[in-house]
Amino acid sequence: MTLGLGLAGLVGFAVLLELVPRLGLVSDQFLPPTSRILSTLADVVGEDRFWVALLDTLRTWALGLAIAVVAGVALGVMIGAVPVLRAATASTIEFLRPIPSVALIPLAVLLYGSTITSTLILVVYASFWQVLVQVLHGVADVDPVARDTARSYRLGQWATVRYLVWPTALPYAATGVRLAASVALILTITGELVIGSPGLGKEIAVAQESVAVPRMYALVLVTGLIGVAANLITRTAERRVLAWHPSVRQEVPA
Amino acid sequence: MIALNRIFLLLALPVALFAGWWFASAGSTDFYVPPLATILAAFDDTWFGPRLTTDVLPSMGRLGLGYALALLAGVALGVAIGLRRALRALLEPVLEFLRAVPPPVLVPILMLFAGIGNGMKVLVIVSGCVWPVLLNTVEGVRAIDGVLADTCRSYRIGGRLRMWHLVLRSASPQIVTGARQALSVGIILMVISEMFAANSGLGFSIVQFQRGFQIPEMWSGVLLLGLLGVVLSLLFRIVEHRVLAWYHGIRAVERQR
Amino acid sequence: MLTVTGLHKVYDGHGRRVEAVGDLTFTVPAGRFVCIVGPSGCGKTTLLRCIAGLLPPTAGQVTVGGKPVAGPPDGLAVVFQEYGRSLFPWLRVVDNVELPLRAAGLPRTKRRELVNEALDAVGLADAHTAYPWQLSGGMQQRVAIARAIAYQPQVLLMDEPFAAVDAQTRADLEDLIRTVWQRFEMTMLFVTHDIDEAVYLGQRVIMLSAAPTRVADDLEIDLPDGRDQLGTRGGPRFAELRGHVYAQIQKAKLEKTGAEARPRWGPDRGAAQARGTSAEQRTREGRHLSAAEPKRPESI
Numbered sequence: 105m106t107l108g109l110g111l112a113g114l115v116g117f118a119v120l121l122e123l124v125p126r127l128g129l130v131s132d133q134f135l136p137p138t139s140r141i142l143s144t145l146a147d148v149v150g151e152d153r154f155w156v157a158l159l160d161t162l163r164t165w166a167l168g169l170a171i172a173v174v175a176g177v178a179l180g181v182m183i184g185a186v187p188v189l190r191a192a193t194a195s196t197i198e199f200l201r202p203i204p205s206v207a208l209i210p211l212a213v214l215l216y217g218s219t220i221t222s223t224l225i226l227v228v229y230a231s232f233w234q235v236l237v238q239v240l241h242g243v244a245d246v247d248p249v250a251r252d253t254a255r256s257y258r259l260g261q262w263a264t265v266r267y268l269v270w271p272t273a274l275p276y277a278a279t280g281v282r283l284a285a286s287v288a289l290i291l292t293i294t295g296e297l298v299i300g301s302p303g304l305g306k307e308i309a310v311a312q313e314s315v316a317v318p319r320m321y322a323l324v325l326v327t328g329l330i331g332v333a334a335n336l337i338t339r340t341a342e343r344r345v346l347a348w349h350p351s352v353r354q355e356v357p358a
Numbered sequence: 359m360i361a362l363n364r365i366f367l368l369l370a371l372p373v374a375l376f377a378g379w380w381f382a383s384a385g386s387t388d389f390y391v392p393p394l395a396t397i398l399a400a401f402d403d404t405w406f407g408p409r410l411t412t413d414v415l416p417s418m419g420r421l422g423l424g425y426a427l428a429l430l431a432g433v434a435l436g437v438a439i440g441l442r443r444a445l446r447a448l449l450e451p452v453l454e455f456l457r458a459v460p461p462p463v464l465v466p467i468l469m470l471f472a473g474i475g476n477g478m479k480v481l482v483i484v485s486g487c488v489w490p491v492l493l494n495t496v497e498g499v500r501a502i503d504g505v506l507a508d509t510c511r512s513y514r515i516g517g518r519l520r521m522w523h524l525v526l527r528s529a530s531p532q533i534v535t536g537a538r539q540a541l542s543v544g545i546i547l548m549v550i551s552e553m554f555a556a557n558s559g560l561g562f563s564i565v566q567f568q569r570g571f572q573i574p575e576m577w578s579g580v581l582l583l584g585l586l587g588v589v590l591s592l593l594f595r596i597v598e599h600r601v602l603a604w605y606h607g608i609r610a611v612e613r614q615r
Numbered sequence: 616m617l618t619v620t621g622l623h624k625v626y627d628g629h630g631r632r633v634e635a636v637g638d639l640t641f642t643v644p645a646g647r648f649v650c651i652v653g654p655s656g657c658g659k660t661t662l663l664r665c666i667a668g669l670l671p672p673t674a675g676q677v678t679v680g681g682k683p684v685a686g687p688p689d690g691l692a693v694v695f696q697e698y699g700r701s702l703f704p705w706l707r708v709v710d711n712v713e714l715p716l717r718a719a720g721l722p723r724t725k726r727r728e729l730v731n732e733a734l735d736a737v738g739l740a741d742a743h744t745a746y747p748w749q750l751s752g753g754m755q756q757r758v759a760i761a762r763a764i765a766y767q768p769q770v771l772l773m774d775e776p777f778a779a780v781d782a783q784t785r786a787d788l789e790d791l792i793r794t795v796w797q798r799f800e801m802t803m804l805f806v807t808h809d810i811d812e813a814v815y816l817g818q819r820v821i822m823l824s825a826a827p828t829r830v831a832d833d834l835e836i837d838l839p840d841g842r843d844q845l846g847t848r849g850g851p852r853f854a855e856l857r858g859h860v861y862a863q864i865q866k867a868k869l870e871k872t873g874a875e876a877r878p879r880w881g882p883d884r885g886a887a888q889a890r891g892t893s894a895e896q897r898t899r900e901g902r903h904l905s906a907a908e909p910k911r912p913e914s915i
Contacts, residue, residue: 109447117452134470191367199372202591204542206549206561207583210568210576214390293460294546298553305463309554312466324463331458505700512667512693513715513766523714527705604705608748 136318145322154307158326161303164220165292168227172284175228176235177277181269184243201237205230205291206298213299220302223295230291231284235277242276243269278345282338289334293327304330392574397581400574405582409563414582417560420476421548424483428540432488433533436495437525446496457493461486461543462550469555479551479559486547487540494536498529531605534598541594545587560586616645616802617666617770622675624661635661637827639675645769648796648803650813652860653823653831654868659806662828663774666804667693679770692768696775698756702747708734709743712762719766733765734758736795753784757791764795770802778808786844789816793842810864814838814857815848822863825870832863 118138125132136144148154183189205226212222246269254264296305304327311320380394405414439445464485472478502524510516510524526533552561564579566572599606622639625632635658643649653659664670666677668687677684679691692715695701702711709730716726734740737757747755756776763771773792777785789812796803807813813820817836824831836856838847847853 106447109444110451113448113450113452114455116448130471188367191364192371195368196371196375199588202542202587203584204545204549204587206546206553207580207587209549209553210564211580214568214573214576290460290462290546294462294550297462297465298550308463308466312469317470320466324459324467327463328455328459331460332455335454335458503700505695505697506703508669509693509695509701511669512687512691513718513762514687515715515718519714519718523703523706527703530705604746604748607746608704611748 133317136321140318141321141325144318145325148319148322148326157302157304157307160220160301161292161296161305161330164223164227164295164301164303165288168224168292169231169281169285169288171224172228172231172288173235173277173281176232176280176284177239180236180239180277181243181265181273184240184273185265185269190240190244197233197236197240201233206294209295209298212295218300222299223292223301223303226295226299227288227291231288234284234287235280238276238280238283239273242273245276246272275342275346278342282342285334285338286331289331389571390573392577396574397577401578401581404575404578413559413563416476416558417548417552418586420479420559421483421544424480424548425487425540425544427480428484428487428544429491429537431484432491432536432540433495433526435488436492436533437499437521437529439492440496440499440529441525446500450496453489453493453496457489461547462554465547465551465554474555474557479548479556482551483544483547487544490539490543491533491536494532494539495529498532499525501532502528531602534602538594538598541590545590549583616647616680617643617804618678619662619666620676620678622662622665622677623673624658624665624670625673634827636665636672637824637829639823639828639830641821641830641833643802643804645802646800647819648793648805648817649819649821650805650807650817651821651823652807652810652813652864653828654825654864655808657823657825657867658828659808659823660774662823663693663772663804663806667691667772690767690769692763692766692771694756694759694763694771694773694776696778698752698759698776698779699747701759702755702762704746704748706746707743708739708745708747708750708758711747711758712765715762715766729765729767730761733761736764736798737761737791751784752780753788756780756788760788760792760795764799767799768801770804771796773803773805775807776805777812785812790844792816797840810857810860811848814853814860815842815844820856820860822860822867824867831867832860834859 121135121141122138124130125135125137132140183193208226208229209222212225216222216225250268251264254268259267292303293305293308295301296303297309298305300306300309304323308320308323308327311317311323383391383393384395386393439449461482465482468478468482468485472481506524506528510520515524548559549561552559553565556562560579560583564576564583567576567579619639619641622636623634624636625634639662651659651662661670665672666679666684668677668684668691671685679688682688703714706714712730712733713726716729721729731740734743737760739754739757739761742750742754742758747758750758759776776792777788780788792803792805793816795801805813805816814836819836820834821830822832822834823829834856838850838852838856
């Protein structure tokens with residue numbers, strides 16, 4: 105029943121978007137009806153150019169996310185494992201974290217132009233913090249009793265990380281990856297839109313400049329669908345990771 | 359002694375990084391990376407002159423207005439939707455889709471409707487910020503404790519008292535989470551809407567500096583944006599601490615158990 | 616004060632039809648302390664929710680103070696088992712107790728008076744400014760009781776209120792609730808699964824059968840009014856009454872599994888055999904355990 109209602113909602117929304125411009129409530133120059141958007145989408149999907157752009161976006165997103173995750177996990181585990189490091193870096197992290205990555209846009213453009221590198225800087229900077237914060241909380245969550253047990257059995261540093269720290273931190277890391285994936289997508293598109301590096305964001309900017317309004321909406325629809333897909337994938341992956349973990353964790357506020 | 363230790367740890371790394379930047383860039387002749395001293399000097403001239411009132415404060419004002427409107431709309435709609443199961447089921451997929459659209463993409467779309475003036479910028483911020491607030495409010499309202507709801511019914515606590523104490527305060531931890539996400543989105547959108555298409559504002563000024571190769575001024579703008587993010591985040595934390603004092607209290611007690 | 620007539624509740628859903636309450640009929644006169652016991656799953660909570668107006672019955676009627684119940688009735692307060700979840704965590708103790716009075720529109724001075732008296736009655740005069748989660752479980756339940764008292768109800772319903780606290784706290788709370796009952800002269804309907812508690816607290820114990828629930832037995836508790844944990848519980852009369860109730864509950868449990876419903880011990884053995892195995896409905900106030908029957912059960 106819930107599924108039926110949900111589908112009905114989607115259909116209703118599409119119908120609404122069809123009727124509003126057709127009835128003249130809003131000019132169809134600004135808001136093309138759903139049918140026109142969908143037919144434009146069908147055309148767009150047939151273009152090579154679209155697929156090149158899509159792949160560029162996905163590649164930037166995946167690459168940026170991967171770098172952020174690796175760096176975040178590595179640094180998170182290292183810093184988290186040494187209490188002094190943790191205390192010393194806490195203020196710096198709290199200061200750097202809220203800096204909006206879009207502040208880096210002028211710098212990136214200046215140094216690297218309208219290339220993928222510029223956008224990657226944005227993506228990595230923003231996503232890194234999401235992962236780092238979650239992993240730090242995960243490492244801090246290690247049961248002190250278990251830690252003492254490990255020490256009394258003289259488990260080496262590497263073994264402690266592998267058998268104690270990592271399993272505890274894993275669910276947090278999974279949450280961090282989910283949050284980072286969503287942030288990374290937003291910043292990828294942002295970078296392409298504003299900086300002009302190749303990808304769907306740039307295509308949207310081009311469509312906007314040439315006043316190809318239905319095309320613009322069709323591309324926006326595609327980005328929305330990518331976002332939805334990304335959410336679903338990362339949520340499922342996170343749930344899988346949390347499922348076999350004995351204790352279920354709550355998301356630490358980022 | 360412990361207090362000194364704490365202060366040391368708090369300041370050591372930031373001071374070291376700052377000093378490192380200062381000295382590493384001191385003799386810099388690279389056009390793109392000027393000495394930190396030059397940047398800081400430019401900071402004062404650039405931002406505390408007339409630009410304060412023509413660009414900085416209006417940008418902040420738009421952010422504030424957009425954020426406030428998004429909070430009001432998000433909470434109001436979120437409560438209305440969250441309390442009715444059928445409505446929630448009907449709207450959830452649509453809302454999830456609208457939330458998944460990367461907010462900056464709304465800038466070119468809203469430009470069609472609202473041009474590049476103040477209205478467009480505020481509208482962009484509202485339309486980006488409202489989703490995290492709305493969806494988190496729906497979540498929070500949905501999770502209201504059944505025993506508490508029964509208590510309200512049996513003591514005949516209704517109307518405004520019920521809305522405030524049962525619905526809103528019950529959902530407030532979740533609403534605050536949404537508000538925090540919305541703040542990040544809001545800052546991004548404020549900057550982007552001004553960088554992409556505008557003729558005034560903080561983001562616009564910084565882009566102008568970058569295009570005009572006024573490098574120290576550009577760097578100072580980057581610094582200002584960074585400071586802005588930090589200060590707003592701090593303000594949010596302070597407000598959150600007051601509003602959710604009871605929630606942090608409960609979690610502290612639970613952790614001890 | 617409180618009458619339940621032919622109460623019948625059926626849950627329909629997910630392709631299953633569960634008859635939680637079969638046919639419940641009993642009367643509680645004003646000012647009495649009545650306990651309800653039954654085997655687990657016998658619909659005690661369903662009964663309480665119907666009386667409290669939180670759940671509409673499928674058939675039958677409940678009246679409180681002469682008026683039929685169609686929603687939460689006037690002059691009735693409920694204390695739930697889950698004290699942690701029924702108090703507002705963002706309100707201090709004093710605000711928690713005051714909230715229903717604010718909803719009722721009482722003026723501030725009157726509210727303060729009632730709140731102070733209630734908190735005093737439950738022994739929490741010092742805890743006004745604390746938050747509920749800063750208090751122990753027993754104290755939280757006291758706050759819930761204070762909130763009920765301040766509401767000045769004529770009928771107080773309690774749904775296994777002491778099930779989730781430890782034994783020593785439970786003993787204190789039991790004595791507290793009797794004191795409160797005597798001081799404020801309310802009608803008490805106390806649902807519990809703890810047989811000892813029911814006999815200790817009540818002037819009358821209503822025993823329920825397994826689902827579909829009916830009144831299996833109704834026992835007048837003729838213990839003296841001044842009760843205490845050591846003296847009363849240690850006495851022989853307490854043991855008799857308790858034994859009777861226990862036997863009845865066991866019988867109800869066996870009925871549920873379809874086994875032969877004959878108590879294996881206790882003063883009722885002969886009477887049960889004479890009466891037959893089906894549960895009976897009672898509309899009188901209660902049956903008195905005759906003093907002529909053997910004083911000590913034949914076996915425990």
